[in-house]
Amino acid sequence: xxxxxxxxxxxxxxxxxxxxxxxxxxxxxxGASGDFNPIHYDExxxxxxxxxxxxxxxxxNMGLLARxxxxxxxxxxxxxxxxxxxxxxxxxxxxxxxxxxxxAVSRDAEQERAVVDVSLTVKGQPxxxxxGQAVMMWRDSWGDPGGPSS
Amino acid sequence: MFSVDRSQIGRRSAPCETxxxxxxxxxxxxxxxxxxxxxxxxxxxxxxGFRNIPAPPTFGVTLPQNPVxxxxxxxxxxxxxxxxxxxxxxxxxxxxxxxxxxxxxAKSRRGARGNMTIxxxxxxxxxxxxxxxFTARSVLVVMEELTP
Numbered sequence: 356x357x358x359x360x361x362x363x364x365x366x367x368x369x370x371x372x373x374x375x376x377x378x379x380x381x382x383x384x385x386g387a388s389g390d391f392n393p394i395h396y397d398e399x400x401x402x403x404x405x406x407x408x409x410x411x412x413x414x415x416n417m418g419l420l421a422r423x424x425x426x427x428x429x430x431x432x433x434x435x436x437x438x439x440x441x442x443x444x445x446x447x448x449x450x451x452x453x454x455x456x457x458x459a460v461s462r463d464a465e466q467e468r469a470v471v472d473v474s475l476t477v478k479g480q481p482x483x484x485x486x487g488q489a490v491m492m493w494r495d496s497w498g499d500p501g502g503p504s505s
Numbered sequence: 506m507f508s509v510d511r512s513q514i515g516r517r518s519a520p521c522e523t524x525x526x527x528x529x530x531x532x533x534x535x536x537x538x539x540x541x542x543x544x545x546x547x548x549x550x551x552x553x554g555f556r557n558i559p560a561p562p563t564f565g566v567t568l569p570q571n572p573v574x575x576x577x578x579x580x581x582x583x584x585x586x587x588x589x590x591x592x593x594x595x596x597x598x599x600x601x602x603x604x605x606x607x608x609x610x611a612k613s614r615r616g617a618r619g620n621m622t623i624x625x626x627x628x629x630x631x632x633x634x635x636x637x638x639f640t641a642r643s644v645l646v647v648m649e650e651l652t653p
Binding site: 374380383384386387388389390404413414415417418419421422425426431433434435436437438439440441496497498 | 529532533535536537538539540541553554555561562563566567581582584585586587588589590591592595642
């Protein structure tokens with residue numbers, strides 16, 4: 356569409372990108388999201404709820420997936436939909452590996468679309484902690500950016 | 506305390522309106538380590554066809570809402586199982602977004618670790634022009650409270 360960057364092809368793999376989770380991430384995300392559930396920053400509170408210690412917000416993990424996916428996408432793409440399953444916990448100190456795979460690409464006169472599987476795995480663990488899927492779309496024009504036309 | 510009133514399934518909460526602040530978007534993007542200029546720079550956002558700086562894709566869950574009819578969530582023992590967003594007109598700085606929420610489904614299961622209830626909660630966000638900004642589906646799992 357834009358011709359600036361090759362569009363994804365079915366089967367393309369993206370990443371891995373690595374991110375080390377720190378307590379700062381948890382505190383900063385709590386503040387920015389307004390989710391002050393103590394299991395995300397208070398070790399004793401987390402343990403009193405039967406957790407091994409503080410854990411990340413599920414939505415922090417999903418936000419990381421969105422960040423890496425958008426950064427890797429051909430320019431001008433927008434998310435149409437995005438979903439994630441939270442399968443296991445993530446704790447500070449762990450190293451996360453984020454990977455994505457383009458599973459379908461389609462195009463018509465007005466737009467291109469891609470379906471991408473994206474997952475986040477704690478290094479050393481066999482299964483993904485978060486598994487998600489996004490649909491992205493590219494168009495030549497998104498309409499008048501001065502305001503909605505309808 | 507946890508309770509579900511299934512007769513309230515599908516009944517929407519009154520919309521809760523929030524103005525999307527540029528600073529809130531910036532802090533949210535920073536908390537995720539986002540460095541895409543789209544989320545910080547008005548010119549980059551406008552060049553990409555947005556009316557103003559857009560909200561990062563998962564920002565919508567931070568918007569306040571009124572209580573979900575029929576549902577009182579427990580303080581502990583709540584697991585976020587799944588999250589899904591479907592996006593409409595991009596939500597941007599300066600928009601006034603009204604969020605309403607409802608219980609879509611409540612299923613009870615007997616699991617290995619006790620009883621659990623699987624809740625599907627929907628949210629719909631509408632902007633000041635009456636356009637849908639996003640719909641969101643959350644699956645929450647409530648583990649049976651252990652009584653000492």
